[in-house]
Amino acid sequence: MKRLEWIIAISFVVIGLSCLTMSATSMMKPESIHDYLNMLMRICLWTGIPVLIAGITYLIFKRNRGNKR
Amino acid sequence: MxxxxxxxxxxxxxxxxxxxxxxxxxxxxxxxxxxxxxxxxxxxxxxxxxxxxxxxxxxxxxxxxxxxxxxxxxxxxxxxxxxxxxxxxxxxxxxxxxxxxxxxxxxxxxxxxxxxxxxxxxxxxxxxxxxxxxxxxxxxxxxxxxxxxxxxxxxSVQKVQDLLILSGIGAFFIAVGFTFVISRKLSNPLIQMEQATRKIAKGDLETRVDVVSKDEIGSLAYAINDLAVDLQRYRDTRSEFFANISHELRTPMTYMEGYAKVVKEGLYQTEEERNQYLDIIYQESARLTHLIHDLFELSKMEEGKFSFNLEWIDLSEVIEQVTLKAGLKAKEKGLEISVDLQKDLPMIYADGLRMEQVFLNLIENAIRYSEKGTVFVQMKRSNSSEILINVEDTGIGIPQTELPYIFDRFYRVEKSRSRDFGGTGLGLAIVNRLVELQGGTIEVSSQVGHGTCFVLRFPLISKEEP
CATH class of the missing domain: 3.30.450.20 (PAS domain)
Structure with a gap:
């Protein structure tokens, strides 16, 4: 992938995360940027869960295959 | 786009x-x-x-x-x-x-x-x-x-709906970002392979695909690389084959043309000399026929159009017949053919005539490249599942560097002296193909000045199996 393509992909993800953060914080009436960042971190954590599960599954498969050999 | x-x-x-x-x-x-x-x-x-x-x-x-x-x-x-x-x-x-x-x-x-x-x-x-x-x-x-x-x-509901829509748009953007990366990563190997195969189709056979995974896509990349290697080998051998065949056909034709001209224009001194020239023309035409016959057989084998008449045969009988046929030639050169055949060996499932061709080729080669000594043929059971046959001579031998190529078509160890020994340069290639097609293997070992030994192995199978 070219650098421009990476920038486009990352921009989409950042915009998406911002939309989610705004959506999640607006009802709570955030008093400072700290609340906003805190919510952003929590959303990132939720986004990272599938990636984490996929990574662990991949490692388990790789390890099992290694043991079979 | x-x-x-x-x-x-x-x-x-x-x-x-x-x-x-x-x-x-x-x-x-x-x-x-x-x-x-x-x-x-x-x-x-x-x-x-x-x-x-x-x-x-x-x-x-x-x-x-x-x-x-x-x-x-x-x-x-x-x-x-x-x-x-x-x-x-x-x-x-x-x-x-x-x-x-x-x-x-x-x-x-x-x-x-x-x-x-x-x-x-x-x-x-x-x-x-x-x-x-x-x-x-x-x-x-x-x-x-x-x-x-x-x-x-x-x-109140509308406000929540707006926030749900905003979060939906956010999720959509995240999905677009990840999907973009994933689809590029998944499709990149396919695109690379498509480009590589196009290059290969255009004749750039040096092109190779990077194998990055061990799944079906990796296997496809391996297959494309193998195909490119095969095509490259095929192209190289084909050009080499045409170069060899034109050379091999040109040489006897030149002889025949030259001597025929001498005879036609009466450029000889005695009747004996004329007969000698006619003899050369006859030998070269026979050699040409032999060469064309060998080429035809080899091309049929390589195209897979060669049919075998497979039956249960006794290899001892085949070897005895071959040694009988080659005996005269050996006697003419003052060589001895020694045969050691283990008794009561089981029969093997092969084509008798083709087996005869294999051993005749090997023994005639042994006679051709030996000036003195013995051509030794030994057959025994190496283990429970195969028969081993050694064809050994005390001839000029083959250098170690040449050994890997001796089963190639038109390959000759001593290019300058090859015509002195006769042969078409296809004999061992035919032997190799015939042995392989009948389920056997052939190996060679040699020492310059001491002799060469061909080792053939054929599997023993029960009569129910074929």
């Missing part, structure tokens, strides 16, 4: 799947929330109307209710036993003195609660209404209604 691309199709499909999940989930979430909110409001209204009804039943003081409602900013109206509004909520269509419908009054008198939506005919504003009867010791005094503007409820 070209739309008919794998990355677009893959990415589009993933996004479509995402939307297929996101949109119904969004709709259901909205329905759950709206339903929950309406129910909560309705419950609140019911509780409030019950409290007011209980209060009025015990105090009979509608003015106090009006005051409490105004204080709490709640819309309330109270009807008397005739269904006439005695405390109004400040809505024009529900002013003091107007009557509620008879059915409602009847329901209230029976102790039933009223739940309805009411639309103000003047302003068009819709209200959610909860009405309760005012009863004390089974005496009916009227009813009390509490209202809540649907507009307010709608505004």
């Amino acid at each position: 070209k739309w008919n691309r794998i990355v677009v199709k893959l990415g589009g499909t993933i996004i479509l799947l995402f939307l297929v999940v996101l949109l119904p989930v969004g709709f259901v979430t909205n329905q759950i929330f709206s339903g929950f909110y309406f129910n909560k409001v309705q419950e609140n209204l019911d509780q409030l109307s019950s409290r007011y009804a209980d209060f009025l039943a015990s105090t009979q003081n509608p003015a106090a209710v009006k005051m409490m409602a105004e204080f709490s900013q709640v819309l309330v109206y109270v009807v008397d036993v005739d269904g006439q509004i005695i405390v109004d909520p400040g809505i024009e269509s529900l002013s003091k003195g107007t009557h509620v419908p008879n059915e409602e009054l009847e329901a209230l008198s029976k102790g039933s609660a009223i739940k309805k939506e009411y639309k103000d005919s003047f302003t068009g504003i819709r209200y959610l209404v909860s009405g309760k009867p005012i009863k004390n010791s089974n005496l009916f005094y009227g009813g009390v209604y509490v209202l809540s503007s649907m507009e307010g409820i709608g505004q």
Whole structure:
């Protein structure tokens, strides 16, 4: 992938995360940027869960295959 | 931008799947929330109307209710036993003195609660209404209604809907970002392979694909690389084959042309000399026929069009016949053929004539390249599953560097002296193919000046197997 393509992909993800953060914080009436960042971190954590599960599954498969050999 | 691309199709499909999940989930979430909110409001209204009804039943003081409602900013109206509004909520269509419908009054008198939506005919504003009867010791005094503007409820729901849509858009953007990366990563190897195969098809056979995974895509990349290697080898051997064949055909033709011209123009001194020239022409034409025959056989074998007449044969008989045939040639050169055949060996499943061809080729080669000594043929059982045959000579031998190539077509160890020894340069190539096609293997070992040994192995199979 070219650098421009990476920038486009990352921009989409950042915009998406911002939309989610705004959506999640607006009802709570955030008093400072700290609340906003805190919510952003929590959303990132939720986004990272599938990636984490996929990574662990991949490692388990790789390890099992290694043991079979 | 070209739309008919794998990355677009893959990415589009993933996004479509995402939307297929996101949109119904969004709709259901909205329905759950709206339903929950309406129910909560309705419950609140019911509780409030019950409290007011209980209060009025015990105090009979509608003015106090009006005051409490105004204080709490709640819309309330109270009807008397005739269904006439005695405390109004400040809505024009529900002013003091107007009557509620008879059915409602009847329901209230029976102790039933009223739940309805009411639309103000003047302003068009819709209200959610909860009405309760005012009863004390089974005496009916009227009813009390509490209202809540649907507009307010709608505004709250609308705000949540907007936030749900915003979060949906956010999720969509994240999906687009990840899908873009995933579809590029998944389709890149396919695109690379497509480009590589196009290059290979155009003749750039040096092209190779990077193998990055061990799945089906990796296997496909391996297959493309193997195909390129095979094609390259095929192209190289084909050019080499044409170069060799033209050389091999040109040499006897030149001999024949030259000597025929000498005979035709009478450029000879004696009759004996003429006969010698005619003899050369005859030998070269025979050699040419032999070469064409060998080439035909080899090409049939390589194309897979060669048919074998497979049957149970006794290899000892085949070898004895071959040594008998080659015996004369060996005797002419002063060589001895020594045969050592283990007795009671099982028969093997092969083509007898082709086996004869294999051993005749090997033994004639041994005789051709030996000036003195013995050609030794030994057959024995090497283990329970195979028969081993050694064809060994005491000839000039083959250098170690040449050994890997001796089964190649037209390969000759001593190019300069090859014609002195005769042969077409195809004999060992044919032997190799015949042995392989009949399930055997052939190996060679040699020492320059001491001799060469060919080791053939054929599998022993039970008579039920073939």
